[in-house]
Amino acid sequence: MGENIIRRTITRLMVPFIQLFALYVIVHGDSGPGGGFQGGVILGASFILYAIVFGSEAGRRRVPAPVTDVLSSVGVLIYAGIGLLCLLLGSAFLDYRALPFKDPHLAGHYGIFGIEIGVGLTVAAVMVTIFFETAHRGEGGETRDG
Amino acid sequence: MIDILLLTLLVLCALAAVEMRDLLSAGLVLSGYSLLMAVVWTRLNAVDVAFTEASVGAGITTVLLIAALSRTDRGEALVSRTRREIPSLILILLTGAVLVYGTLDMPDFRDPGAPAHHHVAPRYIEGSAHEVGVVNMVTAILAAYRGYDTLGETTVIFTAGMSVILLLRRRKQRG
Numbered sequence: 623m624g625e626n627i628i629r630r631t632i633t634r635l636m637v638p639f640i641q642l643f644a645l646y647v648i649v650h651g652d653s654g655p656g657g658g659f660q661g662g663v664i665l666g667a668s669f670i671l672y673a674i675v676f677g678s679e680a681g682r683r684r685v686p687a688p689v690t691d692v693l694s695s696v697g698v699l700i701y702a703g704i705g706l707l708c709l710l711l712g713s714a715f716l717d718y719r720a721l722p723f724k725d726p727h728l729a730g731h732y733g734i735f736g737i738e739i740g741v742g743l744t745v746a747a748v749m750v751t752i753f754f755e756t757a758h759r760g761e762g763g764e765t766r767d768g
Numbered sequence: 769m770i771d772i773l774l775l776t777l778l779v780l781c782a783l784a785a786v787e788m789r790d791l792l793s794a795g796l797v798l799s800g801y802s803l804l805m806a807v808v809w810t811r812l813n814a815v816d817v818a819f820t821e822a823s824v825g826a827g828i829t830t831v832l833l834i835a836a837l838s839r840t841d842r843g844e845a846l847v848s849r850t851r852r853e854i855p856s857l858i859l860i861l862l863t864g865a866v867l868v869y870g871t872l873d874m875p876d877f878r879d880p881g882a883p884a885h886h887h888v889a890p891r892y893i894e895g896s897a898h899e900v901g902v903v904n905m906v907t908a909i910l911a912a913y914r915g916y917d918t919l920g921e922t923t924v925i926f927t928a929g930m931s932v933i934l935l936l937r938r939r940k941q942r943g
Binding site: 647651653655656657664667670674687691694697698701702705716718725726728729730731737738740741744745747748749752755757 | 936
């Protein structure tokens with residue numbers, strides 16, 4: 623499976639662009655279609671594509687299990703943390719206007735920007751985790767042609 | 769015209785996915801189904817939903833289905849199909865008839881007087897730009913007006929990831 627040079631070269635070329643697009647979708651969510659969820663899925667898919675072509679061992683070396691484990695909880699913590707920050711600053715939970723920016727529009731913008739990043743991190747990490755834990759890793763390095 | 773074509777293709781994809789014996793092909797057909805569905809959402813001007821459908825439905829779901837297939841057999845187990853065919857056909861037709869009957873009460877498509885357009889939608893349309901400060905109304909609803917719900921959804925995804933780790937990772941260490 624891993625000896626196909628066309629597949630390897632194309633993947634190596636594609637993955638950076640897919641990841642760049644994923645970041646664009648996450649960051650651009652407040653002014654265009656998309657957002658943390660879609661961008662996170664695309665980001666996770668780029669790692670999955672890498673793992674499909676280069677094998678799960680090589681894929682896990684790029685995104686080790688501890689990293690995805692931590693990131694999937696960090697995303698939720700960023701989201702809930704921004705909500706809590708609004709609460710501590712004397713407003714309602716997730717009321718971005720309380721955030722310390724001069725313009726409430728700017729505060730809303732940055733608040734949403736922050737939670738989109740949180741959603742993206744969690745979604746990407748969980749998608750990668752589900753793929754690596756579900757996909758069959760053949761005993762003794764044997765990969766099943768599926 | 770193109771809508772009728774898309775919907776016909778959707779039905780064909782669904783039927784093909786049910787009828788196929790090869791589960792890998794069935795998964796790929798479902799991916800095509802989701803991609804067609806994404807086009808339908810775009811035709812309905814719901815670009816955010818289309819984006820989600822294309823990335824989640826056509827992309828990641830297919831990958832996860834194939835990943836799950838790698839743990840099981842590719843072919844569908846043959847079961848005798850003659851026995852319960854007639855009663856289940858009647859049941860399906862009845863359920864379908866009830867569902868169609870239920871749609872008769874629904875407001876017409878693109879009806880401006882539909883209740884959904886008069887509850888909170890006007891507030892979102894008028895207020896999202898200056899209350900929240902982002903241009904994309906869908907993002908404003910998801911992240912600000914319905915921020916709790918999105919936090920809940922993110923927690924659901926997080927829980928799914930943790931469950932997969934708890935259920936599947938341990939087995940690997942043992943074996």
